Amino acid sequence: MSGVRLLVGTRKGAFVLTSDGKREKWDVSGPHFAGWEVYHVKGSPTDPNRLYASQTSGWFGQIIQRSDDGGKTWTQPGTPPGERTTPEGTPKAESNKFVYDTSAETGKPLTTHQFYDGTQHPWEFKRVWHLEPSLSDPDTVYAGVEDAALFRSTDGGKNWKELSGLRGHGTGPKWQPGAGGMCLHSVVLDPSNPQRIFVAISAAGAFRSDDAGETWKPINRGLKSQYIPNPEAEVGHCVHRIAMHPSKPGLLFMQKHWDVMRSDNAGDSWHEVSGNLPSDFGFPIDVHAHEPETVYVVPIKSDSEHFPPDGKLRVYRSRTGGNEWEALTKGLPQRDCYVNVLRDAMAVDSLDKCGVYFGTTGGQVYGSADAGDTWAPIVRDLPAVLSVEVQTLP
Amino acid sequence: MIRVVLPPHLRGLAHVTGEVQVDIAGPVTQRSVVDAIEASYPMLRGTIRDHITQQRRPFLRFFACEEDLSHESIDTPLPDAVVSGKEPLLIVGAIAGG
Numbered sequence: 473m474s475g476v477r478l479l480v481g482t483r484k485g486a487f488v489l490t491s492d493g494k495r496e497k498w499d500v501s502g503p504h505f506a507g508w509e510v511y512h513v514k515g516s517p518t519d520p521n522r523l524y525a526s527q528t529s530g531w532f533g534q535i536i537q538r539s540d541d542g543g544k545t546w547t548q549p550g551t552p553p554g555e556r557t558t559p560e561g562t563p564k565a566e567s568n569k570f571v572y573d574t575s576a577e578t579g580k581p582l583t584t585h586q587f588y589d590g591t592q593h594p595w596e597f598k599r600v601w602h603l604e605p606s607l608s609d610p611d612t613v614y615a616g617v618e619d620a621a622l623f624r625s626t627d628g629g630k631n632w633k634e635l636s637g638l639r640g641h642g643t644g645p646k647w648q649p650g651a652g653g654m655c656l657h658s659v660v661l662d663p664s665n666p667q668r669i670f671v672a673i674s675a676a677g678a679f680r681s682d683d684a685g686e687t688w689k690p691i692n693r694g695l696k697s698q699y700i701p702n703p704e705a706e707v708g709h710c711v712h713r714i715a716m717h718p719s720k721p722g723l724l725f726m727q728k729h730w731d732v733m734r735s736d737n738a739g740d741s742w743h744e745v746s747g748n749l750p751s752d753f754g755f756p757i758d759v760h761a762h763e764p765e766t767v768y769v770v771p772i773k774s775d776s777e778h779f780p781p782d783g784k785l786r787v788y789r790s791r792t793g794g795n796e797w798e799a800l801t802k803g804l805p806q807r808d809c810y811v812n813v814l815r816d817a818m819a820v821d822s823l824d825k826c827g828v829y830f831g832t833t834g835g836q837v838y839g840s841a842d843a844g845d846t847w848a849p850i851v852r853d854l855p856a857v858l859s860v861e862v863q864t865l866p
Numbered sequence: 867m868i869r870v871v872l873p874p875h876l877r878g879l880a881h882v883t884g885e886v887q888v889d890i891a892g893p894v895t896q897r898s899v900v901d902a903i904e905a906s907y908p909m910l911r912g913t914i915r916d917h918i919t920q921q922r923r924p925f926l927r928f929f930a931c932e933e934d935l936s937h938e939s940i941d942t943p944l945p946d947a948v949v950s951g952k953e954p955l956l957i958v959g960a961i962a963g964g
Contacts, residue, residue: 506878507874530925531873531875531923531925531926532873532913532914532923532926533913534912535913548909569911
């Protein structure tokens with residue numbers, strides 16, 4: 473029988489939750505990397521045993537971890553436990569070295585972006601927010617980082633190189649940090665076109681490459697944001713998340729700081745589909761595994777009140793690609809609930825019926841084995857959940 | 867033999883318990899001790915000092931012999947008690963949140 477494996481990143485470690493295809497009983501392993509912030513854990517689509525994790529700390533910086541056995545054991549890529557240096561005394565790999573490309577050969581090195589107070593500020597690497605394994609090669613993986621940039625490893629995470637065409641394409645000085653920092657948090661790979669990559673940055677907007685990450689352009693036409701001088705500017709929008717269904721890669725959905733948006737032309741233009749949502753502020757957005765027009769969001773009251781409206785934790789589902797939304801409440805707390813659901817903390821499996829999962833800042837991970845009709849907590853008392861990914865296992 | 871006490875999280879990364887010991891040929895300084903640690907435990911590169919600037923990470927401090935050495939030059943010789951192995955060099959994480 474097939475099964476699922478949830479990869480949960482929290483403020484104090486990572487957890488791996490596994491179940492069979494019924495998705496009723498769950499085994500919990502962890503915490504892995506106890507005490508560290510784990511921003512994201514994600515598995516390779518081509519090798520489900522290959523997992524990548526972003527382990528980070530304000531004290532000790534960024535660590536990349538890799539598992540080749542589905543999360544049972546982990547190593548820093550290129551530096552297995554017990555193995556020390558090469559005969560020359562140098563490390564075998566530098567898996568935690570993320571250095572912005574400032575070389576003259578590979579573009580226009582940028583040195584500053586806009587800071588909160590409007591002044592220019594140097595780019596400073598802080599952490600990896602999101603790891604996106606390649607759709608075709610388990611050794612290739614992308615890393616979206618703060619301060620916003622995109623890195624790629626082609627050797628299983630041992631070494632990283634910035635795709636500097638994004639940071640250097642020209643609008644960088646207008647990018648600014650959101651409340652969580654200036655992070656590149658979404659990396660979406662087009663399964664129909666290996667050359668096409670989408671990313672999103674808070675607060676800069678969405679960007680697209682059509683040449684495998686060499687060159688980039690902003691794709692923010694149609695977005696309106698009142699917190700920038702020109703609400704319809706080319707960049708400066710606080711995009712919280714973008715999502716795509718693999719069968720319709722030109723159809724994108726976006727949860728912006730405010731507004732739920734839709735694009736039918738791979739981001740060339742967007743229109744609002746917030747419709748009847750009780751609030752169009754929120755963080756995650758995801759698409760049903762088998763229905764490209766079925767979309768999930770978790771409305772949050774506002775940007776200063778990061779909790780659900782009316783103390784009711786409700787996932788909203790649209791089966792019409794937006795505008796018409798229904799509240800999904802069965803099994804979710806409908807009173808006195810004041811948790812948040814962060815941007816990387818929702819995922820769908822590809823079983824039939826589609827499973828939907830999300831984690832909260834209160835440490836609960838909820839799952840639905842019937843596309844959102846009913847929900848149940850898988851775990852209730854983890855540290856604050858930063859990210860949830862799911863693997864559908866054979 | 868220089869004795870070094872790492873913060874618990876770095877001991878976990880390095881897969882060690884208790885103190886670590888490193889041999890250093892030449893002057894025993896903050897720089898040479900961290901060089902030796904990184905050579906023996908390459909998984910710690912970048913966790914104690916920045917990869918590029920080589921600056922101590924801001925939330926880490928260096929103590930020894932009940933003194934805060936964090937703001938000494940990284941090339942200043944460490945106290946004789948550290949050089950002789952009588953006392954360890956303590957690499958300590960700042961108390962800041964949790």
